[in-house]
Amino acid sequence: MNIEQARFNMIEQQIRPWEVLDPAVLQLLAVVKREDFVPPAYRALAFVDTEVPLPEGQCMLAPRVEARLLQELKVQRHESVLEVGAGSGFMAALLGHRARRVITLDNRATLARMAADNLKRAGITNVEVREADGRNGLAEAGPFDAIVLSGSVASVPEVLLAQLKPGGRLIAIEGAEPMMQATLYTAQSGKAFAKTVLFDTVAPRLDGFAEPTRFHF
Template sequence: MNIEQARFNMIEQQIRPWDVLDSSVLQLLAVVKREDFVPPSCKALAFMDVEIPLPGGQCMLVPRVEARLLQELKVARHEKVLEVGAGSGFMAALLGHRAQRVISLEINPELAALATANLKRAGLSNVTVREQDGAKGFAAEGPFDVILLSGSVAEVPAELLNQLKLGGRLAAIVGDEPVMQAQLIQRVGEQDFRTTNLFDTVAPRLQGFAPVSAFSF
């Protein structure tokens, strides 16, 4: 496989047509080596439009979803980012190239170790992976400019929203199969949040998040 040609094809045929037109995002995807964050048995899938399986029943999001979320969050160099669901560490690596500091929470010990090793090999010294449940966020290190949930949830916990700075943004894939929506939630006041629906997609559930509470009669 010609890796550079495959990377180019991923960007031009999958990502750009999905309204990812920010040149800085496209350049970053050309530089950060996605193949180094893919399990060895799945190297041939690194640039394909598929979810790549990871240990613990988790997976890497498809490249176009990763890229679109990165574009919509508009992470700036001075900002502090919290990611929930480190996976293989690839999304944390992308965030690390744009932010001042990234903390990525991963509940699965094997994935936490994998992400840590991948990020170290990639030379991302401003990214830290912590092995812990991310559903409650990380209030001790907050508030954050940006929070990204790298997987789906039934609903975004208020505890996470309250760890955003005023003006901060949270991106998550919300809802239930067969249709979920990627959402961008901005904190515009102390108790005021503005939600923008970005696109329809489906992604695996993040571990540790409660289902939507149902009324009982």
Template sequence: MNIEQARFNMIEQQIRPWDVLDAGVLALLAVVRREDFVPAAQRALAFMDTEVPLGNVAAGQVMLAPRVEARLLQELNIARHEKVLEIGTGSGFMAALLGHKAQHVDTLELDAELAAQAADKLKRAGLTNVTVRQQDGAQGLAAEAPFDAILLSGSVEAVPEALLQQLKIGGRLAAIVGEEPVMRAQLITRKGEQQFETRVLFDTVAPRLSGFAAHSRFAF
């Protein structure tokens, strides 16, 4: 496989047609080596328009499809001075992308093996501003809050109030919300202490994040 040609095709044939037009995001996808975060057994899937299994797929252990990752990254519009929280580290690739854009990223992974592997890959990639924490992400990371941006790298039935309360005023949270067969990626912006604005980004389906109870609801 010609790695660089496959990377180019991923960007031009999958990601750009999905309305990912931010030059900074596209440039980042061209230089952050996605293949280094894919399990060796799944290397052939690194640049394909599909989710990549990381272990227990039933437990939501996948890399999201490249176009979904790219679109969520674009919509969060991370600035260099910002502090970010990711729920669901998985392979560590999304944390790497966030780390290139943010001041600091805390990323939470429930599975100990995945957390250790991601931490190693991020270290090898030179991402010194990303901290991997092996813990349940459903309650966020109150000790380090508030955050400028929060990303849920997987789906939830509803966004827990605990996570929304860890956003700064003006902060953004991106998540894939709903139940199969209908889920929608949403961008939620905190406008005030108890004021949130939700924008639907696109329809998609993604595995459920581990640790998120089905009854955890928050009404906007």
């Protein structure tokens, strides 16, 4: 496989057509080596328009979804970012190139270790990986300029929104199959949040977040 050609095709045929047009994001995707964050057994899927399996039944999001979330979050160089769902560490690597500081959480020791190892090999030093349950965020390290949930939830918990700075943003994929929506929350004055629906997609669930009550008759 010609890796650089495959990377170019991923960007031009999958990511750019999905309205990812920010030159800085496209350049970052050309530089950060996604294949180094994919388990060796699935290296051939590194640039394919699909979710890539990770240990313990988890997965990396499809490249176009990762890219669109990154673009819409609009992270700035001076900002601190919290990611819930470290996975292989790839999204944290992308965030690390754009932010001052990133903390990424994963409640599975295997994945937290994988993410930390991958980030270390990539030479990214401003990302901290913690093995922790991300449902309640990380209030002691906040507040944050941006929070990203790297997986879907039925709805965003208020405890996470409360950890945003004024003007801070949280991006998440909300809802249930077959229709979910990537949604951006922006913290306003007081405890108000502006909510913007960005695009329709489907993504695997993050561990441990509450599901809506289902009525049985």
